[in-house]
Amino acid sequence: MLRSLSSSPRRTLLRRRYISVLAAVFAAVLAFFSPGAALAFDEVFDSGHVDAFYVTAPSGKLHLSMKEDITGSGVPRSGDDVALKVVEDAWSDATEAVPEIGQPTYFLPQTQDQRIIWPGWDTQPARDGGFDNVDLEFAEVSGPGSVYVFETSGFGDVKAVTDSGSMELTSGEVINQPIPAHRHVNWAFSEAGAYTMTVRAHSNGESSNAVTYTWEVGDSGDASTSGRAADSGGATTDQEAASTKQPADKSDAKASDTSGAATDEECTAGIIPQIKDDTVSPSEWRDADGATFYLSDKSSVNLPQEVGPVPAGQAWMIGSTQVEGVPWLGANTQSPSMRENIPGDVTWELVGFRGPGPMMVYSQGGLGKIVGDEWFRGNAEAVEGTYSIAPNTHVHPNWVFGAQGTYDVTIRQVAKTSEGKQIAGEATLHFVVGGDKPAEAFDNGHFDLGAAVNPNGGDCGNGAATGGASASESGSAAHAGSENGQSAQAQGTGGSLANTGTPIVPLGIGALGLGMLFLGLGIARLAVAKAAD
Structure with missing residues (x-):
């Protein structure tokens, strides 16, 4: 015992x-x-389009989450299950020119760079619950350095977007979105490391749920400075951006692959241009041929310098950022049938133009610049412009018109299917600048020119009658475009797919x-x- x-x-x-x-x-x-924090997230996104702050109103209640176009089209996320990775290539000295920043940063510009993440926000679905004016409250912001958020105007000027007027985003700051909109701004991070933002949406006296977003910025340890010594402007310099682009080879688009081209008078187009209309919820794809966009006096701007063929002075503009009372027309390669059938770039060509004055279409330039990449230009003497848009891309160029009146703009889209067959289709858009609004014209809100794909169709050539639609997307129409000018070669865009998987x-x-x-x-x-x- x-x-x-x-x-x-x-x-x-x-x-x-x-x-x-x-x-x-x-x-x-x-x-x-568990070598890093990335294992705690379902996904790590390092490039592609993300509406980080996605405000909706299910059952009439204000709700905050995330929406992304990386793993699919308009994929909803809770927001706290994803890490937004700001890669080392985002390190840029472009922000040295912004007085409120004055130093190089990890910089995410408001125009898309295919190599890096492109975060924005979307409050359009909240209007279904009667929420138009939405505040995004950044209740808590933490990290190893400063976070800056600001906007670039159509003429290269920069301005704060916080209610306080500060470009630095700190705890308690609010960003007001006065109208339902899809919006992108510039983001900058001063140091590498992990940042978190706890955000709520407020509108009509109601508040949404809180979501904590995580940003993983740069490389860890000494690697975070490995790319800085040779940097000459990071993600936003024209020189570096040009090095990632390849000219759109029109001879290849028109002659190298004729295996799927249809030449008879009853040609069925493989690409059916469509307009994605975000003024309704859910969005609807509509026929593009004959679509009319009305630019009222709210689109009037004063150009500080000539922009292509458009002289300095009064002009009318659809900008790269949304303006109330102006139809906001972008470009889109994200339709379901396009994602399914087109693995590469879609080349846009300006093949027809008629109007009372000149037109210029271009991507927003970097900080302090007006013009980035030229897309198209048209006037009485010439029609010029070819631009290649990467797969799964949503981008907003600037459309500038030099006189009031009606413009007929015919854009042809060319691409190759997964089987290597070339397909194409075209549509004529009408822009009515000034005067009375035509019936059925789009005059306000968010729209994209994109396309449905009929993989059994072909390349019908410029000016040929086209028609047909894929089984999943309706909207075929007969398109008759007249070429009254000449085409010219332009620069295209390149890109890479995002890292979308949990580390294994x-x-x-x-x-x-x-x-x-x-x-x-x-x-x-x-x-x-x-x-x-």
Whole structure:
């Protein structure tokens, strides 16, 4: 009995030692399998389009989440299940020219760069619940450095977007979105590391749920400065942007692949241009041929310098940022049938133009610049412009018109299917500048020119009658475009797919980790045995 009593505390002590050693082993193995914070997220996005702050109104209640076009088209996310990765290539000295910043940063411009993440916000669905004017409150912002948020105007000027007027985004700041809109601004991070933002949406006296967003900026450790010494402007310099682009080869588009081209008078187009209308919820794809956009006096601007063939002075403009009372027309390669059938770029060509004055279409330039990449130009003497748009892309160029009146603009889209067959189609858009609004014209809100794809169609050539639609997308129409000018070669865009998967531990490393686990168990048992002796 005495022996039994004296041995019980000893066994208890041995058991505690065994459990302690075992817990230490498990902790070590867990740390081995958890090399970084990325493992805590379902996805890590390092490029592509994300509406980080997606405000909706299900059942009439204000709700905040995320929407992304990386793993699909308009994929909803909770927002706290995704890490937004700002890659080292985003490091740029462009923000040195912004007085309120004055230093290089990890810079995400408001116009899309295919190499890096493109975050924005969308409050359009909230209008279904009667929420038009929405405040985004950044209740808590934390990280190793400063976060800056600001907007670039159509003429290169920069301005703050916070209610306080500060470009630095700190805890308690509010960004007001006065009308339902899809919007992109500039983001900048001064240091590498992990940043978090806890955000709520407010409207009509109601508040949404809170979502904490995580940004992983730059590389960890010494690697975070590895790309800076050779940097000459980061993601936004024209020189570097040009190096990522390839000229759109029109000879290839028109002659190299004729295997799928249809030449008879009853040609069925493989590409059916359509307008994505975001003024309704859910969005609708409508026929593009004959679509009319009305530009009222709200589109009037004063150009500080000539822009292509459009002289300085009064002009009328659809800008790269949304303006109330002006139809906001973008470009889109994200329709379901296009994502399914077109793995590469879609080349846009201006093949027809008629109007009372000149027109210029171009991408927004970098900080302090008006023109980035030229898309199209048209006037009485010439029709010029070819521009290639990457897959799964949504972008807004600037459309500038030099006089009031009606413009007929015919745009041809050319692409190759997954089987390598060239297909094409075209549509004529009408822009009515000034005067009375035509019936059925689009005059306000967000629209994109895109296309449905009929993989059984072909390349009907300029000016040919076209028609037909894919099984999944209706909207075929007969398109008759007249070419009254000449085409010219332009620059295209390049891009790469985002990292959209949760990191996976390689098999060899996994086996090594299991070996460590069993070795640790053996050590634990040995330690207990020695203690027992």
